[in-house]
Amino acid sequence: MKLSVFTVVTPDLTPEELAQAAKEAGIEGIEWRYKEIPAEAQEEPPSFWRRNLCSIDPRSTEEELDRFAKAASGHGLRSLSVMPYLTPGDLEGTEKAMKAAKRLGASAIRVGVPGYDRTKNYNELYEEEIAYLHGVEELARRYKVKGLVETHHRTIAPSAGLTHRLVSRFDPAAVGVLYDPGNMIHEGYENFRLGLELLGPYLAHVHVKNTGWKPESRRENGKREWSSYWEPVSGGIVDWKQVLADLAAVGYDGYLGLEDFSGTFGSRELLQVYAQDMKELLAGL
Template identity: 60%
Template sequence: MKLSVFTVATPDLTGDELASAAAAAGIEGIEWRYRGIPADALSEEPSYWRHNRCSIDPDQWEEQVSAFREAAKKHDRQSIALVPYLSCGDLLATEQAFQAAQALGASVMRVGVPGYDRKTSYPELYKQAVHYLSEVQEMAQQYKVKAVVETHHQTIAPTASLAYRLVQ
């Protein structure tokens, strides 16, 4: 069995420290968090969602991605995924994330689906998601990075069957 670690679980480690720890633990792959750190969080202790030292900043990915790629390579780990926090329909941010994933050497990337808050009907959100994912599919083919939909309780894809419906 192959195992990977998502860097959101290791906020206190740098990319190199995580790759070293993953190697020591026998974890083959790394799923890199792709999210900026708010300026006011930089003085805080490391934390999962705000000051995660193992995050690639979308605004600085071109400068940062090589260090994360090389950390994985140095410790003979594989960059399995880039894990951005994309909004459904944001094609510019999605393409930028695909570029970063390709440069990182990631084989998969999480893409956005609409959240569900009962303000917009499910059929409308479904329509938006299917349109977005058809564009995503073309980008995934172009960048040779598989797009994946996360099952999450606060989206229109809280189960495997609903996620599957989106990508049929």
């Protein structure tokens, strides 16, 4: 297994700075955040979700995209994927992201998945997503760029089981799964090895982060409320030693992509700590 970084977690680094820091840490691949900076955020301090200096603007020209490709290749790194925040059903936006990935030499993009908040029936959302994924599959074959469905809380794909239900009718060469154990602590937990065995050929990429739960105030009836929050990779509920063993058991040899939202470390230190911790765990397999 190899290491990569999703640039959402290095918002204060330019593409060139990120590539250099990743190379120095021993990280081999980059997942480029694909999202514009809001006009009102241009003067804000760098942040994960707003003024992220390591993001590709979807309005970028081919020449502007080449900057990101060169930042990676110039440091001997691979551009793995383009990571947009697509609305389910947006095939125009999906195609545009695939074109960007193709220009970068990346092999995958993240596709849209409906959120779930009890306001619309799951079965309706499921059928809408299946119709969208048919279009994703066609585009993936055309551009040779795989569409990835991420296991993510507060969507109709919070677990490996429900994600597999979405992708199982499609060609795994065109539609795959971005497996995220950290998200599954918020919602969707299953025994990790069970889920990985179920996903089989659909397992395309893994995100690495961690999550905790903490008690909040008590309700009037005395019952405790709980909330989930982000932890450093080595400090949360996900046992990454076990997850890596489970990944090895199913024959996974792809990338492990850093997506730590805990804010515990600065960007450069985060890359160093992540690479050191993961390499130690991998060496013990």
